[in-house]
Amino acid sequence: MASGEQNITAANIDEFRPAEETIKEAIIRLQELGFSVSPGGITLTISGEPSLFEKVFTVKIIKEKQDTASLIIRTDRQISIPASLSNLVENVEFIPPPIFFERK
Numbered sequence: 001m002a003s004g005e006q007n008i009t010a011a012n013i014d015e016f017r018p019a020e021e022t023i024k025e026a027i028i029r030l031q032e033l034g035f036s037v038s039p040g041g042i043t044l045t046i047s048g049e050p051s052l053f054e055k056v057f058t059v060k061i062i063k064e065k066q067d068t069a070s071l072i073i074r075t076d077r078q079i080s081i082p083a084s085l086s087n088l089v090e091n092v093e094f095i096p097p098p099i100f101f102e103r104k
Contacts, residue, residue, distance in 0.1 A: 017042050026088040033084075056082060057092060072096070 008016050018026075026044060027037045033056050035046040050061045059075035066072050079092045 013042070022088060026085070029085055029088060058082075 006012070023039060023044070027039065030037045030044070030046055034052050035048040035056075038045040038047075053059075054061055057075075058080045059077055062074050062076055064072045064074070073094050075094075081089050081092070
């Protein structure tokens with residue numbers, strides 16, 4: 001963690017929560033770009049065609065099979081937040097699907 005940054009905890013989460021207006025504006029702009037958007041507290045989940053994601057965030061999506069049951073999705077370079085979203089979106093992350101059972 002960089003100097004001056006603090007960990008987010010249950011006690012201080014409200015300090016990091018975006019304003020309701022910011023969330024609403026981010027949802028509207030992402031939908032205007034063609035994404036489906038699901039709010040989730042301080043985060044948003046977006047979905048759309050890979051080509052849309054590549055166009056908006058100026059990356060190439062790479063799919064890699066890890067094993068017979070897993071697929072890793074990554075990009076060819078760091079995701080670029082477009083200017084139209086830069087005051088609303090701080091970061092974009094690919095969240096891997098949960099692993100319910102592991103075979104041994």
